[in-house]
Amino acid sequence: MRAAGIGDYYSLENIATPKGLDPQVGGLDFMPNGRLVACFHRGEVYTYDPGTGAWRLFADGLQEPLGIVAINDREIVVMQRPELTRITDTDGDGEADQYKTVCDDFGMTGNYHEFAFGPARDARGNLYVGLNLASSGASIRPELRGEFRHYGLSREGFKASSYGRASGRMYGATPYRGWVLKITPKGEMTPFAPGFRSPNGLGFDHDGRLFVSDNQGDWLGTSKLFHVQRGKFYGHPASLAWTNKWKKGRNPLKVASAEFDVKRTRATVLFPHGLMANSPTQPIADSSGGKFGPFAAQLFVGEMNRARIVRVMLDKVAGEWQGACVPFYDGAGLGKGNHRFVFGKDGSMWVGKTHLSWVGGQGVQRIKWNGKTPMEVESMKLLRNGFKLTFTKPLAKGAGHHDHFKFTRYYYEYRQGYGSPQLGTEEVQIAGLKLRRGDRTLMIYLDKLTPGYVYQLDLNNIAATDGSPLVNALVCYTLNRLTNGDDKAPHLVKK
Amino acid sequence: MGVPVLKTRFVIGLFVQLGLFGLVIAPALGQEPNDDRVEVDITARAGLRYDVVRFAAKPGQAIRIKLINGDDMAHNLVFTKPGQRQAVATAALSLGVDGEAKNWVPDHDAVLWLMPVLPPGEQHVLQFIAPVEPGIYPYVCTYPGHGFLMYGAMYVGVSMPELAVDQHVPELARRGKAAQKKFHAWGDKRPLMYRIFMPDASPAAIAVGLKHGQNYCWDAGQCRLRYAWYGRFVDPSPVWRGNGNGLAGVLGTKYWESEMPGTIRVGGGDSEPEFLGYKKVDGQPEFHFRVNDTDVYELITPLHSIIGIQRSFRIPNNTQPVSLPVGPTSRVTFDHSAGKLENGLLTLSAEEARAFTVFIGLIK
Numbered sequence: 001m002r003a004a005g006i007g008d009y010y011s012l013e014n015i016a017t018p019k020g021l022d023p024q025v026g027g028l029d030f031m032p033n034g035r036l037v038a039c040f041h042r043g044e045v046y047t048y049d050p051g052t053g054a055w056r057l058f059a060d061g062l063q064e065p066l067g068i069v070a071i072n073d074r075e076i077v078v079m080q081r082p083e084l085t086r087i088t089d090t091d092g093d094g095e096a097d098q099y100k101t102v103c104d105d106f107g108m109t110g111n112y113h114e115f116a117f118g119p120a121r122d123a124r125g126n127l128y129v130g131l132n133l134a135s136s137g138a139s140i141r142p143e144l145r146g147e148f149r150h151y152g153l154s155r156e157g158f159k160a161s162s163y164g165r166a167s168g169r170m171y172g173a174t175p176y177r178g179w180v181l182k183i184t185p186k187g188e189m190t191p192f193a194p195g196f197r198s199p200n201g202l203g204f205d206h207d208g209r210l211f212v213s214d215n216q217g218d219w220l221g222t223s224k225l226f227h228v229q230r231g232k233f234y235g236h237p238a239s240l241a242w243t244n245k246w247k248k249g250r251n252p253l254k255v256a257s258a259e260f261d262v263k264r265t266r267a268t269v270l271f272p273h274g275l276m277a278n279s280p281t282q283p284i285a286d287s288s289g290g291k292f293g294p295f296a297a298q299l300f301v302g303e304m305n306r307a308r309i310v311r312v313m314l315d316k317v318a319g320e321w322q323g324a325c326v327p328f329y330d331g332a333g334l335g336k337g338n339h340r341f342v343f344g345k346d347g348s349m350w351v352g353k354t355h356l357s358w359v360g361g362q363g364v365q366r367i368k369w370n371g372k373t374p375m376e377v378e379s380m381k382l383l384r385n386g387f388k389l390t391f392t393k394p395l396a397k398g399a400g401h402h403d404h405f406k407f408t409r410y411y412y413e414y415r416q417g418y419g420s421p422q423l424g425t426e427e428v429q430i431a432g433l434k435l436r437r438g439d440r441t442l443m444i445y446l447d448k449l450t451p452g453y454v455y456q457l458d459l460n461n462i463a464a465t466d467g468s469p470l471v472n473a474l475v476c477y478t479l480n481r482l483t484n485g486d487d488k489a490p491h492l493v494k495k
Numbered sequence: 496m497g498v499p500v501l502k503t504r505f506v507i508g509l510f511v512q513l514g515l516f517g518l519v520i521a522p523a524l525g526q527e528p529n530d531d532r533v534e535v536d537i538t539a540r541a542g543l544r545y546d547v548v549r550f551a552a553k554p555g556q557a558i559r560i561k562l563i564n565g566d567d568m569a570h571n572l573v574f575t576k577p578g579q580r581q582a583v584a585t586a587a588l589s590l591g592v593d594g595e596a597k598n599w600v601p602d603h604d605a606v607l608w609l610m611p612v613l614p615p616g617e618q619h620v621l622q623f624i625a626p627v628e629p630g631i632y633p634y635v636c637t638y639p640g641h642g643f644l645m646y647g648a649m650y651v652g653v654s655m656p657e658l659a660v661d662q663h664v665p666e667l668a669r670r671g672k673a674a675q676k677k678f679h680a681w682g683d684k685r686p687l688m689y690r691i692f693m694p695d696a697s698p699a700a701i702a703v704g705l706k707h708g709q710n711y712c713w714d715a716g717q718c719r720l721r722y723a724w725y726g727r728f729v730d731p732s733p734v735w736r737g738n739g740n741g742l743a744g745v746l747g748t749k750y751w752e753s754e755m756p757g758t759i760r761v762g763g764g765d766s767e768p769e770f771l772g773y774k775k776v777d778g779q780p781e782f783h784f785r786v787n788d789t790d791v792y793e794l795i796t797p798l799h800s801i802i803g804i805q806r807s808f809r810i811p812n813n814t815q816p817v818s819l820p821v822g823p824t825s826r827v828t829f830d831h832s833a834g835k836l837e838n839g840l841l842t843l844s845a846e847e848a849r850a851f852t853v854f855i856g857l858i859k
């Protein structure tokens with residue numbers, strides 16, 4: 001059987017960008033008139049006419065813009081380092097002349113790592129942004145914006161060369177670093193949820209749920225995707241200094257992880273490091289209504305460190321969302337640095353790339369489906385005693401056999417240290433298999449299902465009845481809770 | 496060096512005479528171009544610089560310099576004795592009202608040859624005989640304030656060092672192509688602005704490059720002007736080449752810096768100012784912020800006759816007294832359209848404050 005590639009089902013086009021532009025993309029959207037609007041590393045916003053291939057400067061002078069939402073043909077909202085800004089071409093000459101601050105009610109220390117992400121817009125027009133923590137790779141600057149507050153260091157202490165020992169690897173020293181904020185159309189800001197490290201990617205799923213990705217590092221054993229709800233805590237404690245309940249001066253670096261573990265909301269999906277994604281970016285729902293292939297309404301998430309876009313298959317279990325991830329687009333012309341996404345009216349996916357001096361890429365690419373259905377795992381649902389896999393096409397005869405499926409499980413520890421190895425790794429025996437629904441659905445019954453594990457499924461030598469081989473054979477399901485609601489996972493915290 | 500002091504003095508004296516002769520008589524001789532003559536076209540460019548920052552000549556060689564003013568401000572070009580560039584440029588600053596008539600060239604022993612002040616777009620030819628004494632002869636624009644950045648050197652019978660280590664050319668020229676780099680597909684035309692990490696400001700700083708080589712840093716974190724400089728704009732590469740762990744470099748000479756904290760005050764109280772954005776007026780930002788529930792607008796534009804800026808404030812329908820810390824005013828030309836200035840604080844009545852202007856210029 002010949003190796004299948006995603007390139008057999010999708011075509012990829014490189015979009016030329018203006019000469020002289022640093023084409024690191026911070027945000028992508030479409031205006032109602034069909035023009036693509038993109039913001040770039042050096043502060044420019046351009047529009048692009050997909051019909052003629054012409055770029056036109058719309059705005060400039062922004063500070064590391066990392067997200068964009070088009071409001072209408074003349075107006076956009078951009079998240080840049082210092083603020084969320086509404087940018088308008090009031091006189092209709094094609095170039096913006098008015099830059100209104102929508103929200104700058106958060107602090108800045110001048111630390112390079114304080115990137116600002118978003119906005120993601122909900123159905124009511126509220127905008128959500130994510131604020132990075134500062135990195136101990138640099139200190140804070142002499143002048144700040146906003147109140148200074150740090151649990152371990154004074155402002156003087158940040159001047160000492162040894163500041164990194166007391167600051168925490170990623171730290172917050174001004175308001176709402178490590179938070180997702182909600183901003184109403186009138187510009188009123190509510191701190192929405194704390195616990196983030198580097199939330200480089202906010203997006204709504206098809207049903208209006210907010211998802212935010214976060215990057216492996218301190219307190220994150222591996223990279224994650226969270227279903228974010230107001231007031232919940234997502235695991236990185238530096239941000240807790242800006243909650244009402246946090247005692248001023250209490251140092252989260254000296255608090256036992258178990259205390260935070262009880263408070264935190266676990267990730268909806270874990271992206272195993274080195275395997276699935278090392279630096280996930282924007283989640284985007286497939287809004288193409290089927291024009292982009294068989295994944296309508298599912299989430300895609302970008303990956304910086306390799307030439308990959310990941311697909312997420314959500315599963316509601318005992319009232320909460322968890323789910324699985326699977327590579328969607330690997331290689332086949334796609335570069336690294338897959339940062340920002342938008343769907344065009346024709347159902348094609350536009351990809352904007354960046355690197356910001358880390359591993360990544362640059363430029364804009366466009367991916368189109370060619371109408372042929374790839375053989376893929378379409379969904380993965382937890383059962384009481386196993387998983388239900390649905391494929392995009394019926395399985396070829398003989399596929400429903402143990403030999404084709406291998407389950408391994410492991411977990412990532414929740415701890416202050418940087419990342420976590422895979423722990424408790426073991427193969428899980430398959431107790432039985434059953435084909436259903438015209439051979440598109442397969443029940444796999446397992447020996448052991450335990451909350452707090454990633455269940456990694458490697459599929460081997462699978463093909464559809466039409467002979468097409470499975471394209472992506474690695475699926476990782478994050479089992480937070482069982483169908484009976486049991487989510488106890490004491491092994492996640494080091495004793 | 497073993498050169499006797501007396502001899503050096505004698506030779507310099509000699510070439511000064513020759514040189515001055517050259518200025519007067521060389522054009523009259525109608526010298527034909529020949530292989531022995533050095534011909535150099537120097538264009539004055541935006542950002543206070545000559546495009547040619549050095550050239551070589553043999554002692555006693557005929558020189559023909561064409562200066563083309565390709566900038567939007569006036570410039571001249573003056574050759575001086577070795578090591579006297581700054582002294583001559585500084586002397587020009589004190590010409591005051593006589594400056595225009597003297598082409599901004601001071602009566603100074605170190606002046607050798609000069610070009611008159613050229614308006615934008617014009618050109619002029621200067622011919623002279625190079626000194627017989629080997630040395631590095633500076634040329635400089637003595638138009639007030641330009642000389643700190645706008646200069647070059649004629650190497651007479653002296654070998655040139657590598658450009659990157661040549662202390663006789665401006666720092667930007669030494670840095671070479673990196674410093675001249677174009678950062679945008681749209682050409683970096685002034686006015687332009689960057690929100691970018693700047694030295695001596697909060698992290699929410701804004702750098703603006705106006706026409707005529709005027710630049711300033713306005714702080715959106717504190718809603719106030721922080722400093723002004725002239726020359727080229729900023730070098731953003733320490734911020735842009737990586738992940739932002741750097742500060743933009745100021746490419747010019749700071750001539751004013753607000754040393755008084757705090758922004759404009761409207762009425763009583765010390766409420767935090769709230770930054771609300773800006774509107775582009777002919778490409779220049781008019782900042783909008785709110786102080787004590789009152790909308791304030793500030794537009795900064797370049798002055799034309801001297802190096803400096805005009806700060807135009809609007810507080811529509813204002814009903815309260817206003818005070819504006821204007822910082823140090825002793826080292827600059829300072830003026831204001833209304834109000835009373837005392838100890839660096841400009842106070843205005845409610846009515847005066849609805850629209851007023853503050854001028855900050857380099858030359859006292």
